[in-house]
Amino acid sequence: MSKSLLGKTISELQNILEKKEASATEIAQAHLKHIEDTEKKIAAFNTITADLALKQAKATDDKIAKKEPLLPLSGIPLAVKDNICLDGYPTTCSSKMLENFSPPYQATVTQRLSAAGATIIGKTNLDEFAMGSSTENSAFKITRNPWNTERVPGGSSGGSAASTASGTSVISLGSDTGGSIRQPASFCGIVGMKPTYGTVSRFGLVAFSSSLDQIGSFARSVKDVAITLDVMGGHDPLDATSYNQKLPGFASELEKPIKGLRIGLIKELIGVGIDDDVRDAVLKAVETYKALGAQIKEISMPNLRHALPVYYLICTADASTNLARFDGVRYGHRAAGVEDLLSMYFKTRQEGFGPEVKRRIMLGTYALSSGYYDAYYKKAQKVRRIIKNDFDEQFKELDLLLTPTSPSVAFAVGSKTEDPLSMYLSDIATIPANLAGIPGISIPCGRGKDNLPIGLQLLGPALKDAVVLQAAYAFEQATEFHKQLAEVVTHA
Amino acid sequence: MAITTKDVEHVAKLARLALSDDEKERFAEQLGRIIESFNELSSVDTDQIEPFTHALPLLNVMREDELRPLLGSETLLQGAPDKEGSFFRVPKIGD
Numbered sequence: 001m002s003k004s005l006l007g008k009t010i011s012e013l014q015n016i017l018e019k020k021e022a023s024a025t026e027i028a029q030a031h032l033k034h035i036e037d038t039e040k041k042i043a044a045f046n047t048i049t050a051d052l053a054l055k056q057a058k059a060t061d062d063k064i065a066k067k068e069p070l071l072p073l074s075g076i077p078l079a080v081k082d083n084i085c086l087d088g089y090p091t092t093c094s095s096k097m098l099e100n101f102s103p104p105y106q107a108t109v110t111q112r113l114s115a116a117g118a119t120i121i122g123k124t125n126l127d128e129f130a131m132g133s134s135t136e137n138s139a140f141k142i143t144r145n146p147w148n149t150e151r152v153p154g155g156s157s158g159g160s161a162a163s164t165a166s167g168t169s170v171i172s173l174g175s176d177t178g179g180s181i182r183q184p185a186s187f188c189g190i191v192g193m194k195p196t197y198g199t200v201s202r203f204g205l206v207a208f209s210s211s212l213d214q215i216g217s218f219a220r221s222v223k224d225v226a227i228t229l230d231v232m233g234g235h236d237p238l239d240a241t242s243y244n245q246k247l248p249g250f251a252s253e254l255e256k257p258i259k260g261l262r263i264g265l266i267k268e269l270i271g272v273g274i275d276d277d278v279r280d281a282v283l284k285a286v287e288t289y290k291a292l293g294a295q296i297k298e299i300s301m302p303n304l305r306h307a308l309p310v311y312y313l314i315c316t317a318d319a320s321t322n323l324a325r326f327d328g329v330r331y332g333h334r335a336a337g338v339e340d341l342l343s344m345y346f347k348t349r350q351e352g353f354g355p356e357v358k359r360r361i362m363l364g365t366y367a368l369s370s371g372y373y374d375a376y377y378k379k380a381q382k383v384r385r386i387i388k389n390d391f392d393e394q395f396k397e398l399d400l401l402l403t404p405t406s407p408s409v410a411f412a413v414g415s416k417t418e419d420p421l422s423m424y425l426s427d428i429a430t431i432p433a434n435l436a437g438i439p440g441i442s443i444p445c446g447r448g449k450d451n452l453p454i455g456l457q458l459l460g461p462a463l464k465d466a467v468v469l470q471a472a473y474a475f476e477q478a479t480e481f482h483k484q485l486a487e488v489v490t491h492a
Numbered sequence: 493m494a495i496t497t498k499d500v501e502h503v504a505k506l507a508r509l510a511l512s513d514d515e516k517e518r519f520a521e522q523l524g525r526i527i528e529s530f531n532e533l534s535s536v537d538t539d540q541i542e543p544f545t546h547a548l549p550l551l552n553v554m555r556e557d558e559l560r561p562l563l564g565s566e567t568l569l570q571g572a573p574d575k576e577g578s579f580f581r582v583p584k585i586g587d
Contacts (some may be wrong), residue, residue, distance in 0.1 A: 328573060420526065
């Protein structure tokens with residue numbers, strides 16, 4: 001019984017609950033057992049919250065016994081990226097700085113998802129403070145790609161992506177600052193979405209780059225991502241940057257036909273620098289969209305070549321200010337044996353932060369420092385405006401844009417750790433959406449080298465998340481890629 | 493533009509980061525290379541461009557000035573590395 005509860009979608013599991021073929025407790029137990037069986041190989045989790053999962057599952061079972069209707073996520077195993085606060089459980093950001101930190105409050109997203117019936121099974125590994133593209137920058141462990149454990153799962157939300165792809169969760173949460181949901185979704189062969197900036201509350205997300213950070217989710221189907229967004233999206237008075245108008249229903253609008261949809265193929269993101277296997281799969285996906293009645297137009301966005309420097313100047317400047325709060329005074333690590341306050345700051349931060357975090361704090365501090373502010377930070381914000389304007393211009397004539405999610409399939413563990421610039425380049429196609437604040441999704445669209453998954457990225461205008469989801473759903477209905485699960489699920 | 497270990501020391505001081513000699517040398521080389529690759533931005537004409545501020549048109553987010561329950565000092569001090577009574581305790585600040 002328990003094995004057949006793995007690899008299911010939300011509606012499949014809720015069907016099982018409704019027919020009383022299994023209880024929410026049995027679903028939780030099956031997933032917790034699967035974590036036990038696979039964690040040594042995949043290393044997706046920093047903390048397993050078995051007690052919480054069983055408590056939440058029991059609450060669901062009690063409601064079912066009282067014949068109460070199911071909630072949107074009743075009994076659904078959820079994994080949470082370990083930079084999102086879960087009241088009373090460690091929130092480490094995979095950093096020594098927060099190794100022993102448990103927040104005394106709940107993030108809005110974990111509160112809303114719990115209230116909708118979800119079963120939270122654990123906190124997942126990430127690149128320290130969400131800075132990285134491979135999850136190798138974690139201070140604790142290296143998460144492995146469920147399709148091939150010699151490969152990275154992508155990052156920074158690599159633990160969440162690996163968990164959902166290996167069947168230890170049905171949905172999981174990530175944060176996306178420059179592609180940290182979409183790129184690992186692509187590498188792990190699942191769906192991952194960054195909604196429009198501001199549409200999901202960031203209250204309780206440990207801030208990295210406040211003008212770019214966005215919470216979103218992973219699932220093995222587009223519909224499950226839409227259901228999750230319905231639950232967690234919408235205005236939150238606790239987040240002053242949250243969008244204050246009502247959002248449409250996403251799951252209920254998925255089946256809207258896409259015939260006549262105008263989709264732009266960005267020339268600069270399909271040519272030089274994109275691996276052949278990735279390009280072939282994406283161009284095949286374009287043919288699928290044509291067959292579905294979409295109009296495809298090749299377009300050029302030459303200013304996107306500036307996206308990488310703009311992104312790294314802004315996110316490191318944001319990070320250098322956001323991470324100033326880690327000073328050893330109120331929570332987190334404090335260096336021992338220091339003489340005075342100032343040396344406590346210096347030594348605490350030296351001991352608490354890993355190499356990539358230090359590198360980014362240094363870069364951001366440099367870009368904001370006296371004499372360089374105009375040349376770097378202010379210049380980057382001006383070019384960011386140009387990139388945003390270019391997207392606005394394209395979306396006057398087009399409904400969506402289409403690109404590969406990543407220039408390559410998942411790379412080998414250890415292959416880019418010594419060269420920060422080449423690691424940064426793996427986010428070239430995902431970064432522009434964060435700069436412009438627009439929604440983006442990655443969906444599986446084929447297999448490349450070594451049979452590894454390839455992801456297709458769709459981008460839409462701000463607040464048109466529904467159209468992005470509709471086009472992703474239509475592709476999924478027309479193809480079989482999302483039905484292919486890693487062996488770690490099918491052979492469980 | 494080359495970044496020297498002296499530049500690195502200056503920036504590290506601003507960022508309140510103690511660095512080993514090895515880190516200083518590595519960061520000088522890596523930051524120099526990264527900044528160098530970013531210099532292409534100077535070729536973009538931005539004379540008539542206002543800096544980007546926010547992705548959505550949200551202005552002056554206000555709320556009522558009313559009392560709301562807070563976590564309280566006891567809860568907030570739970571994670572403190574060192575405390576005394578209802579205070580965070582830190583090493584001496586000056587001589």
